[in-house]
Amino acid sequence: MRRQTVTIKHVAAEAGVSLQTVSRVINKEPHVRPAVLERVEAAVAKLGYVPSLAARRMGGSRSYLILALNDRDRTIEGWQSDGGTDWVDQMLLGGMLKCAEHGYRMIFELVDTHAAHVEREISAAISSLHPDGIILTPPHGDNPVITDLLTRLRVPFARIGSAGEGAGFSIAMDEAAAAAAATDHLVQLGHSRIGFVTGSDEYALSVTRLEGWRRAMAAAGLAAGDDLVRHGDFTFRSGAAAAETLVSGPQPVTAIVASNDQMALAALHVAQDRGLAVPGDLSIISFDDTPITRFSVPPLTAIAQPIAAMASRAAELLIEARGQPAETAEASVLPFRLVARASTGPVRADG
Amino acid sequence: MRRQTVTIKHVAAEAGVSLQTVSRVINKEPHVRPAVLERVEAAVAKLGYVPSLAARRMGGSRSYLILALNDRDRTIEGWQSDGGTDWVDQMLLGGMLKCAEHGYRMIFELVDTHAAHVEREISAAISSLHPDGIILTPPHGDNPVITDLLTRLRVPFARIGSAGEGAGFSIAMDEAAAAAAATDHLVQLGHSRIGFVTGSDEYALSVTRLEGWRRAMAAAGLAAGDDLVRHGDFTFRSGAAAAETLVSGPQPVTAIVASNDQMALAALHVAQDRGLAVPGDLSIISFDDTPITRFSVPPLTAIAQPIAAMASRAAELLIEARGQPAETAEASVLPFRLVARASTGPVRADG
DNA sequence: TTGAAAGCGCTAACAA
DNA sequence: TTGTTAGCGCTTTCAA
Numbered sequence: 001m002r003r004q005t006v007t008i009k010h011v012a013a014e015a016g017v018s019l020q021t022v023s024r025v026i027n028k029e030p031h032v033r034p035a036v037l038e039r040v041e042a043a044v045a046k047l048g049y050v051p052s053l054a055a056r057r058m059g060g061s062r063s064y065l066i067l068a069l070n071d072r073d074r075t076i077e078g079w080q081s082d083g084g085t086d087w088v089d090q091m092l093l094g095g096m097l098k099c100a101e102h103g104y105r106m107i108f109e110l111v112d113t114h115a116a117h118v119e120r121e122i123s124a125a126i127s128s129l130h131p132d133g134i135i136l137t138p139p140h141g142d143n144p145v146i147t148d149l150l151t152r153l154r155v156p157f158a159r160i161g162s163a164g165e166g167a168g169f170s171i172a173m174d175e176a177a178a179a180a181a182a183t184d185h186l187v188q189l190g191h192s193r194i195g196f197v198t199g200s201d202e203y204a205l206s207v208t209r210l211e212g213w214r215r216a217m218a219a220a221g222l223a224a225g226d227d228l229v230r231h232g233d234f235t236f237r238s239g240a241a242a243a244e245t246l247v248s249g250p251q252p253v254t255a256i257v258a259s260n261d262q263m264a265l266a267a268l269h270v271a272q273d274r275g276l277a278v279p280g281d282l283s284i285i286s287f288d289d290t291p292i293t294r295f296s297v298p299p300l301t302a303i304a305q306p307i308a309a310m311a312s313r314a315a316e317l318l319i320e321a322r323g324q325p326a327e328t329a330e331a332s333v334l335p336f337r338l339v340a341r342a343s344t345g346p347v348r349a350d351g
Numbered sequence: 352m353r354r355q356t357v358t359i360k361h362v363a364a365e366a367g368v369s370l371q372t373v374s375r376v377i378n379k380e381p382h383v384r385p386a387v388l389e390r391v392e393a394a395v396a397k398l399g400y401v402p403s404l405a406a407r408r409m410g411g412s413r414s415y416l417i418l419a420l421n422d423r424d425r426t427i428e429g430w431q432s433d434g435g436t437d438w439v440d441q442m443l444l445g446g447m448l449k450c451a452e453h454g455y456r457m458i459f460e461l462v463d464t465h466a467a468h469v470e471r472e473i474s475a476a477i478s479s480l481h482p483d484g485i486i487l488t489p490p491h492g493d494n495p496v497i498t499d500l501l502t503r504l505r506v507p508f509a510r511i512g513s514a515g516e517g518a519g520f521s522i523a524m525d526e527a528a529a530a531a532a533a534t535d536h537l538v539q540l541g542h543s544r545i546g547f548v549t550g551s552d553e554y555a556l557s558v559t560r561l562e563g564w565r566r567a568m569a570a571a572g573l574a575a576g577d578d579l580v581r582h583g584d585f586t587f588r589s590g591a592a593a594a595e596t597l598v599s600g601p602q603p604v605t606a607i608v609a610s611n612d613q614m615a616l617a618a619l620h621v622a623q624d625r626g627l628a629v630p631g632d633l634s635i636i637s638f639d640d641t642p643i644t645r646f647s648v649p650p651l652t653a654i655a656q657p658i659a660a661m662a663s664r665a666a667e668l669l670i671e672a673r674g675q676p677a678e679t680a681e682a683s684v685l686p687f688r689l690v691a692r693a694s695t696g697p698v699r700a701d702g
Numbered sequence: 703t704t705g706a707a708a709g710c711g712c713t714a715a716c717a718a
Numbered sequence: 719t720t721g722t723t724a725g726c727g728c729t730t731t732c733a734a
Contacts (some may be wrong), residue, residue, distance in 0.1 A: 005478065007711055018721045023713060031719055048471070050478035054408040055711030058726045062713095063405065079437075079444040079659075086430075088440055092459065093430040105458055105480075108443065110451075120399070127356065127401035129456075295646025308430075358727055369705045374729065382703050406727035409710045413729095 006049045014043035026051055053105070057130060062323050064104045066315055067131040068095055069122070069140055072110035086290055087137075087307060094311030095135060102319050107131070113140060119149055126155060133318025135160060135311065136168070142204040156321040158314035161205060161305070163331070169317045170331040171310045175205045178303045178336045179212025180219075182257050182285045185301070185338060187220045190347035191255040191283060193228065195246035197267070199259035199287075200233040209259055209287070228253065232263050239263025243270040247282060254347050255283040261290045264300050268343070279345030289339055298342035306334045357398045365394035377402055404456070408481060413674050415455045417666055418482040419446055420473070420491055423461035437641055438488075438658060445662030446486060453670050458482070464491060470500055477506060484669025486511060486662065487519070493555040507672040509665035512556060512656075514682070520668045521682040522661045526556045529654045529687045530563025531570075533608050533636045536652070536689060538571045541698035542606040542634060544579065546597035548618070550610035550638075551584040560610055560638070579604065583614050590614025594621040598633060605698050606634035612641045615651050619694070630696030640690055649693035657685045 011022045017036060024032050025040040032040075043049070057063040068091060078085035092108070099106040107129065111121045125131075134157040140146050141159025150157045151167045158169040179196075186194050196213045199206035210229065217224035230242035239258060243266060246253045258264035264286030268278060276282045278298060286293065289304035313332050362373045368387060375383050376391040383391075394400070408414040419442060429436035443459070450457040458480060462472045476482075485508040491497050492513025501508045502518045509520040530547075537545050547564040550557035561580065568575035581593035590609060594617060597604045609615035615637030622633045629635060629649060637644065640655035664683050 005711090009711080019712080020714095020721060021719090024720090027713085033719065036720085048474060048478075050475045052481065052711055053479050054405040054414065054481065055726095056713075057405040058409050058710085058728090059712035060714075060726085076444065076448075079440045085440070088443065089430045089436070092439065093427065096459065096461070097427075100461075107456055107458065108447065110447070123399060124401045127399075128404050130356075130403065130405065291642050292646060295643060297648060356727090360727080370728080371705060371730095372703090375704090378729085384703065387703085403727055406710095407729075409712090410727070410729035411710085 005052075006047045008049070008051065010047055011040065011043045011049045014047060015040045062132050063130045065129050065131040066095070066099055066104055066106045066133045066135060066318055067125060067129060068106055068108050068135040068137070068311070069111050069125075069146075070108065070137050071140065072112045073114070075110055087288075090307035091135075091137065091311045094308030094313075095315045098312040098315040099319070104132070104315070104319055106135075106315065111140075113143065113146075118143075118145055122146060122149060123153070126153060131155065132323045133157060133315075133321060135314045135318070136162070138162065138205065139200075139203045141168070141170075142202075151325070154325050156318050156323065156325045158317055160307075160310045160314055161203075163208065163333075164204060165331075166329070167325070168329055169314065169326070170329065171314050171317075171334065172205075172332075173305055173310075173334050173336040175208040176212035176215065178287070178338075179209040179257065180216035181212075181336075181338050182287075182303050183213050183216035184220070185285060185340070185344060186255040186257070186283055187216065187222070189255075189283065189344060192220075192222050192347070193251065193253045194222070194255045194257060195228045195230065195242075195253035197230050197232045197239060197242040197246075197256060197258045197263050199263075201231075206259060213257055227251070232259060234260050234262060236262045236266045239266030240270055243267035247271070247274065247276065254281070255285070255344070258284065258286045261286045261288045261293050261300065261302065264302070264343075265292060265296055268296060268300070278343055280348065283344040283347075285344050289337075293339075293341065296343075301341045301344040302339050304337040304339050306336065309334050356403075357400045359400070359402070361398055362391065362394045362400045365398060366391045413483050414481045416480050416482045417446070417450050417455055417457045417484045417486060417669055418476060418480060419457055419459050419486040419488070419662070420462055420476075420497075421459065421488050422491065423463045424465070426461055438639075441658035442486075442488065442662045445659030445664075446666045449663040449666040450670070455483070455666070455670055457486075457666065462491075464494065464497075469494075469496055473497065473500060474504070477504060482506065483674045484508060484666075484672060486665045486669070487513070489513065489556065490551075490554045492519070492521075493553075502676070505676050507669050507674065507676045509668055511658075511661045511665055512554075514559065514684075515555060516682075517680070518676070519680055520665065520677070521680065522665050522668075522685065523556075523683075524656055524661075524685050524687040526559040527563035527566065529638070529689075530560040530608065531567035532563075532687075532689050533638075533654050534564050534567035535571070536636060536691070536695060537606040537608070537634055538567065538573070540606075540634065540696060543571075543573050543698070544602060544604045544606070545573070546579045546581065546593075546604035546607045548581050548583045548590060548593040548597075548607060548609045548614050550614075552582075557610060564608055578602070583610060585611050585613060587613045587617045590617030591621055594618035598622070598625065598627065605632070606636070606695070609635065609637045612637045612639045612644050612651065612653065615653070615694075616643060616647055619647060619651070629694055631699065634695040634698075636695050640688075644690075644692065647694075652692045652695040653690050655688045655690050657687065660685050 141162025232238040293300035492510025644651035
């Protein structure tokens with residue numbers, strides 16, 4: 001025997017107080033006598049009252065909704081590919097659970113960044129949902145069209161994986177340090193000719209990672225010329241092309257730092273095709289640490305991004321912002337991990 | 352300080368008509384003169400008007416929200432495990448995109464099925480969101496506590512992977528046929544002692560798959576005694592235990608049908624530990640076809656579930672239902688695929 | 703074919 | 719510390 005819908009009115013009647021008092025109680029506002037608070041809470045429990053999100057949004061200023069914006073093409077491609085990604089899963093793990101803790105919901109939304117109508121798409125989502133905050137995933141946080149729009153609309157937002165100053169909360173790992181750590185890992189293993197495959201230029205972190213590699217090479221007193229750098233775009237194909245040229249020629253590299261797992265996997269294939277042993281002849285280390293790193297042969301050593309932690313932090317900051325863009329956009333830097341697996345090893349004595 | 356928003360009022364003023372007329376236009380209702388319709392649409396386009404979901408829910412009966420209910424523990428475990436799942440991703444792929452097509456949103460929600468408060472958790476989500484429909488994922492569709500609750504609350508729901516008659520739309524693949532196909536695949540390869548590892552009893556499909564195996568064995572004129580059946584619960588550990596006993600003893604099996612990938616992977620490990628070649632000494636076939644099947648060594652032959660298609664169909668049916676539980680709960684049966692990889696092969700001559 | 707009025711369930715601003 | 723009064727932006731009667 002279930003009621004049709006229990007509203008704040010029913011609770012007020014049951015507790016013998018006004019609507020406003022009930023509202024205060026469910027919003028944990030001060031200025032409610034303990035005795036009254038108790039009565040209202042009892043009524044809420046008895047009737048199984050849960051406030052309607054839609055009504056709260058209508059009356060007040062908050063919607064209790066956080067919007068997570070992801071790149072449509074890339075996400076769908078990931079879902080349809082055989083490889084499996086866990087970017088989305090980790091986002092949900094971190095973001096959804098944090099939202100749930102605070103009575104918020106996270107709505108996952110795909111937007112087509114490349115189309116001329118990014119602004120329209122995002123504006124529409126905002127008009128429709130009136131989210132209290134927006135989580136921007138790479139490379140959206142680096143897209144001024146988007147960040148400017150959100151600033152103008154005064155919707156608080158968090159940029160995941162975007163370290164720039166700018167508006168909105170910046171939540172990222174230290175990409176340069178991570179690339180340096182990856183490079184250093186190889187240096188420690190005795191490598192001196194360490195190639196680097198960049199990610200797409202669209203991502204600011206692509207440049208930052210390259211800088212990290214340069215820094216580590218310099219610190220180790222190694223040459224870091226352009227002959228060791230290849231431009232990739234995160235795709236398998238670009239990784240393969242990059243690896244091809246790095247391992248051929250008069251001065252082949254003995255190790256490669258790839259800016260993501262797909263490109264590292266491509267390097268692995270190239271090595272196999274050429275009869276190069278991994279890590280015997282070629283060490284490979286990558287960024288992201290998606291599931292494929294664990295199942296490739298050999299498993300890939302990789303830099304793991306704290307995606308869940310970043311999403312969680314983003315949600316937290318946005319919820320704290322209570323719908324108002326923060327004046328002081330703080331930057332959170334979360335720790336990365338270097339997961340050593342079997343694709344990296346000591347350089348050959350005859351290297 | 353409220354955020355500037357274009358409302359139906361502005362559109363009405365711009366087009367010189369009443370609110371109702373605008374409402375009719377955006378809801379594609381009849382009885383609007385073409386000329387007026389055009390004027391309103393022009394105003395909508397000019398002002399960039401997008402109706403507010405919250406307001407639509409408040410005024411009318413629909414919320415434009417579809418709730419996807421997933422098992423909390425299992426989902427979080429999948430996210431946290433190293434393996435990577437793609438159940439959630441495929442759900443989003445199918446469900447979200449279909450919802451988006453119709454101006455709906457899909458909200459992904461985790462519920463703790465095992466706790467005594469399932470009813471409270473689900474009732475709360477419904478009270479809060481007033482979804483127009485709910486997608487139940489396994490094993491929720493087989494849980495009478497949940498299906499009865501939703502029936503009582505008159506919220507339309509779709510059961511994914513649940514074939515029973517009952518209330519709500521049933522959307523599933525033919526589990527028995529799939530298990531039979533998997534078994535048959537092995538029979539064709541010359542196997543006669545084919546073991547079967549079941550899934551958790553909590554899932555109705557566990558029983559159905561077992562029946563499919565029995566059917567195929569019988570059809571092939573093979574013995575299908577209980578000595579060939581082991582009870583698993585979808586975990587790696589249970590799969591390992593099951594495989595252990597199937598490959599040992601006086602009459603070891605030459606092939607195993609495992610009810611999910613994790614258990615198949617466990618069987619693979621058991622084979623390796625015992626020095627059994629796969630598929631030379633032991634063929635393994637599994638259900639689900641998550642990413643791990645593609646990266647294990649050898650890659651696993653598996654039955655792929657049409658998860659995205661099922662989620663898409665579920666969303667479609669619920670949207671069509673327009674918030675009213677359908678009288679005739681139709682059942683959709685979607686096709687599965689057998690993906691042949693390297694873990695199954697001909698039985699040894701001396702087998 | 704159109705429009706006017708009455709809410710939906712809640713919160714913000716103000717009174718008491 | 720509590721209650722009262724307006725709306726929020728839409729859809730749903732119902733009337734014209």
